[in-house]
Amino acid sequence: MIKVGIPRALLFYFYYPLWRAFFTELDIQVVVSPETNKRILDAGLRTALGEACLPVKLFFGHVLELSGKVDYLFVPRLISVEHKEYICPKFMGLSDMLRVRLANLPPIIDTALDVSGRRGLDWSHFFEKVGSIFTRDRHLIKRAYCSALEADKNFRRLLKSGLLPPEAMDAADGISEAAATSVASPGFLKIGLLGHPYNLYDSYISMNLIGKMRQMGASVVTPASVSDDLIDNQTKRLPKRLFWTLGKQMIGSALTFFENEKLDGVIYLTSFGCGPESLVGELVKRWAKHRGNPPFMMLTIDEHTGEAGLVTRLEAFIEMIKRRKKNEDHVPSYGQPVHCC
């Protein structure tokens, strides 16, 4: 059986169900790299360019983890997944960087997805091309594409119900209903957590931020549960259309979170040196300051971030919210807005 390797990094957290269903239907075995660990991180740091952001470095580590174990590496060139939008320049040259910097890789499948390009390469073209690497049977490819869409739809549905991507993936497999219920159980606090998926849901990199927040009694809402329509609506208010898909999600979710009175606070997790977030994060930070509500904190991580520092800041933030919540019961709600960033 042919083996295709998918690195558990970058947009894995958005597209794994889609990709996996497609390959599985073609009778291809999908191999995913393990969850990030020290070995993977170190391998990434060793091989990627020092100036690259942590998520890209980590991708290198995951690729190395798969290399030698699979027949193909699946590293699609995600140029544009939404009309007239991009992800990030680094996504566009990802496979090229890998080829140059890592020796002895299995063949890389780096078919382009570019719905905004002149040739408008959407998912159906994309899968047609990818499928044709393995089979000439166009019906089979078509069928695989349909089942991919089906899996994706199911995954999105679970996300909108409030599950986080890793939980939704498990739930779709019927693995863990427990995870699902843990989200549903109301925490004492409710906190909005912004950030690119590969930071939020990689618990090694985020130093288990979500787990820690939950332990401190907070339930966590992320952009994954905000509907696309809502995001579109919110971002319509921008002075200029934002051309980054992830950036748009961040801004749309941030505005939604800011308006949500049930949220007690918002945290934005970003990567050190991330290009798009340097501007998107700045806008969000400014709007949060203008509104003064809810409390807002920005956390920037890279490979040197210490866990102790992160915990201290998180604890201080949560404490502050708890105090504030208590006070709100006694004083009118127009009390001093609290700030921390």
Place this chain on the structure above:
Amino acid sequence: MRITYPHMGNLYIVVRALFTNLGLDLVLPPPTSRRTVELGVRYAPEFACFPLKLNLGNFLEAWELGADTILMAGGVGPCRFGYYAQVQKEILDELGKSMEMVVLEPPDVSWREVRDKIRCLVGDISWWRIFKAIRFAWYKARAVDTVEERVLFLRPRTYEPHRLEEYRRQALRRIDEASDKREMDEILRDFNNQCRALPLRSGPFLRVGFVGEIFTVLEPFANYDMERRLGLLGVEVTRSIYLSAWINEHLFGGLLRVKGMEHVDKLAAPYLNSFVGGHGQETVGSTVEFGKQGYDGVVHVAPFTCMPEIVAHSILPAVSKDYGIPTLTFYLDEQSGEAGIQTRLEAFVDLMAARREKRRKENL
């Protein structure tokens, strides 16, 4: 309405010509200085790229001089450039220094849109006048590039670098002041005559290609005057991109149809098979081109955290290996140290000289 624009090397000469001829009231920001940097850095997002910070500094200094409107180029991604104006506006507003922003957005730019934008700035104006103003500004851009190109050639050769810099300054000042094309031809003639009178060393000289993010390549303040440093170290520098090419690409969106960078992109394809925003692909392609032409090395500059150039830099080792051309990358921002830059350049020049010597011996 008092209009300003962000500095980028000699762009001010072109902008002044254009504005004056369109009847716009231009407030030129003071030349970019330490103070500009400080202002920009103080108010810009910490991790924004260096050009955004410098631009913001320009705007703040222009505001002090009474500017109330900003004209700048925009973009539609994938890189940050296209959202500069919106972030900068947000910052200026918050500082209580609101200015109107007029952004020329490629690639939807058409002659009609250029005219509409101009009309909203100056009122009714004829096509002919717009055309003439643009054409004249374009001549100036070409004249500036001619001077710069010549200086790059002469720097390693002259015994009197100060004289050369003086001629350059003079020529640029006169181009800035020139009011018609005939005058400009005359200036270029004078400049060439002056240069011809300079006593010159004979070669051979090391040849270096200068590539990278366009703003950093074109703005000596952002690249810590790297071209001049290399020239003084006896290196002949060739730029991968000139002002006129940028103007065409960003302001006129290809309206003038000068030769684009397509051939360079083709050269990049075996290594980097996609555009990556900014000038990442051009950086790779130009390095291939310099490698093919037997240059001794390539110096690559980029703002700290610049995404397209990080992609390009990741890939340069392969080009370097295939074409036997050493490359040296600098990430620059307000924190770069001049001493460190000079040391690295000197070491690079030594390396190139040693390689050349080795090759010469092998050929004997």
